[in-house]
Amino acid sequence: GQQLNQSPQSMFIQEGEDVSMNCTSSSIFNTWLWYKQDPGEGPVLLIALYKAGELTSNGRLTAQFGITRKDSFLNISASIPSDVGIYFCAGQLSGGFKAGGADGLTFGKGTHLIIQP
């Protein structure tokens, strides 16, 4: 089946540093999503991308949908302690504006973000 390669697996950074993580796929997705998961909680949607080449920001977060439809990256600027957690990329076959289609998400293995004091 489809697999997403997410890197890095973990990051140890200082507060205030910028963070970059990415996902690549062996096949095309029509939607890329980035989630953050805190311990004991479900994933929370951070950014959704629906068009190849699309660059979207949400506060200090910026994500891009790769032109080839096989990759995406997430950047976090000026990290703060509450950014600690696990970040997941997810690909979805269906695009927006469709009531049908295959909506099961394929997830990367996650990037553990640890911020050192």
Next chain:
Amino acid sequence: KAGVTQTPRYLIKTRGQQVTLSCSPISGHRSVSWYQQTPGQGLQFLFEYFSETQRNKGNFPGRFSGRQFSNSRSEMNVSTLELGDSALYLCASSFKGQGYYNEQFFGPGTRLTVL
């Protein structure tokens, strides 16, 4: 607006038993998807229900099943539990309407431990 709710939050069962988990989607959302999260395999898609019908299915054995009710609430069932079924089971809901993005919003999960 209330988020996705899942019950129970924690569950302990023994091998061979069966279990039923429940999910209430965000009000107005019509699609419910289920995922299994384990340290080894990560997050894996189980199945999706829309309008009381299973629309998509992941690569899991037939011991895993589900259903959706007319109010969009969903249940998943695992029969003949195995040790490897120990996991966090997550439910996600989306609006899934023409002209709307089908972003999925997750509940807090049910932590199942099989002894």
